Amino acid sequence: MDKGAFFNNFxxxxxxxxxxxxxxxxxxxxxxEEYQAEMDGNRKIVVKIVLKKFSYQAAEQSFLGLSDFxxxxxxxxxxxxxxxxxxxxxxCTGLEEEDGIKMEVIIG
Numbered sequence: 001m002d003k004g005a006f007f008n009n010f011x012x013x014x015x016x017x018x019x020x021x022x023x024x025x026x027x028x029x030x031x032x033e034e035y036q037a038e039m040d041g042n043r044k045i046v047v048k049i050v051l052k053k054f055s056y057q058a059a060e061q062s063f064l065g066l067s068d069f070x071x072x073x074x075x076x077x078x079x080x081x082x083x084x085x086x087x088x089x090x091x092c093t094g095l096e097e098e099d100g101i102k103m104e105v106i107i108g
Contacts, residue, residue, distance in 0.1 A: 011099045013043070014043045025069045035049045045101065045102070054086075060087070067089075078091040089103075
């Protein structure tokens with residue numbers, strides 16, 4: 001399966017409520033120094049996180065906590081790309097018969 005095609009073709013049904021949920025959750029993660037969460041023109045939530053102390057394990061823990069909080073019951077799919085000083089996650093989740101939430105999370 002071409003992961004890029006899946007994420008690119010996924011049609012999110014996100015509104016301001018889900019964006020606020022993301023922001024509220026991020027304030028509870030003690031590993032985060034600062035964050036930015038916005039919705040782009042395609043209704044994808046884009047999250048940029050700076051950790052107090054970056055490591056791939058800390059990035060994974062922060063992402064998994066966020067994805068677990070935002071997950072919906074029917075499907076959850078994510079892909080991870082590791083770079084030298086950051087990690088990029090693409091995450092889609094939804095309910096049956098709905099497209100759901102699409103997120104891009106960059107953690108450094």
